[in-house]
Amino acid sequence: MNSSTTNEGPVISLRDVYRTYEMGDYTLNALNGVSLDIDRNEYLAIVGASGSGKSTMMNIIGCLDRVTSGDYLLNGRNVGEMNEAELATARNREIGFVFQSFNLLPRASALKNVMQPLVYRGIPRAERQRMAAEALERVGLGDRTDSLPNQMSGGQRQRVAISRALVGGPAILLADEPTGNLDSKTSSEIMALIDELHGQGQTIIMVTHEPDIAAHCERVIRLADGNVESDQRQVRRSA
Numbered sequence: 396m397n398s399s400t401t402n403e404g405p406v407i408s409l410r411d412v413y414r415t416y417e418m419g420d421y422t423l424n425a426l427n428g429v430s431l432d433i434d435r436n437e438y439l440a441i442v443g444a445s446g447s448g449k450s451t452m453m454n455i456i457g458c459l460d461r462v463t464s465g466d467y468l469l470n471g472r473n474v475g476e477m478n479e480a481e482l483a484t485a486r487n488r489e490i491g492f493v494f495q496s497f498n499l500l501p502r503a504s505a506l507k508n509v510m511q512p513l514v515y516r517g518i519p520r521a522e523r524q525r526m527a528a529e530a531l532e533r534v535g536l537g538d539r540t541d542s543l544p545n546q547m548s549g550g551q552r553q554r555v556a557i558s559r560a561l562v563g564g565p566a567i568l569l570a571d572e573p574t575g576n577l578d579s580k581t582s583s584e585i586m587a588l589i590d591e592l593h594g595q596g597q598t599i600i601m602v603t604h605e606p607d608i609a610a611h612c613e614r615v616i617r618l619a620d621g622n623v624e625s626d627q628r629q630v631r632r633s634a
């Protein structure tokens with residue numbers, strides 16, 4: 396299922412990572428010396444107060460931002476040594492992003508939205524269509540391929556977004572408050588889907604501030620002031 400199965404070590408390894416902002420007369424360490432390993436098929440929540448560094452860590456893990464110092468190894472490769480083209484390829488192939496606000500193309504059908512990340516890979520159109528239809532099937536939307544985002548409920552839109560994140564077989568599903576815009580019943584349905592994907596072998600990393608959502612995960616990392624305050628394994632709650 397995953398595109399990168401060659402590396403035996405952790406899928407993510409942060410080693411003494413700093414992300415620093417120069418604020419004129421002082422320096423702010425949004426990440427302040429974080430060291431962390433995440434293995435394949437982990438189901439991880441990143442929690443912590445506003446300003447603790449959650450988004451900064453997600454952006455680094457997702458290759459949207461670079462470390463100021465320290466090392467970030469993704470599938471054993473040092474992200475700090477990649478050029479922009481290699482970074483773009485890593486983002487496209489290794490990471491599937493899911494956001495609170497879905498971020499779908501409003502004028503494109505569900506199928507076209509899911510096909511979109513495959514465009515950059517030189518996969519023929521018919522094959523892209525087949526892969527996207529299969530990915531929509533996987534999230535229970537096999538009958539909504541032609542629907543536009545505004546013809547779907549919030550839960551269905553988030554399913555399309557999850558399908559788009561997974562279509563290329565990424566090593567990691569990276570979700571930032573994936574249920575933040577959904578009512579509690581729909582949130583439960585989305586969490587049941589994410590639980591199922593984890594059960595199928597997907598590695599999942601999720602930022603959340605909701606204890607009910609973090610309870611689905613097997614490991615909870617709490618950030619405070621840009622560092623790991625606690626790192627706990629737990630028995631997960633099923634939906």
Ligand SMILES: Nc1ncnc2c1ncn2[C@@H]1O[C@H](COP(=O)(O)OP(=O)(O)O)[C@@H](O)[C@H]1O
Pocket residue numbers: 416423424425443444445446447448449450451452
């Ligand atoms: N572009 C930026 N410039 C300056 N400071 C920033 C920037 N982005 C984030 N920060 C600071 O870094 C710290 C961590 O921010 P962030 O990662 O967004 O936290 P969280 O997502 O946990 O709320 C905060 O003090 C925030 O103000």
Ligand SMILES: [Mg+2]
Pocket residue numbers: 449450451
């Ligand atoms: Mg944030």
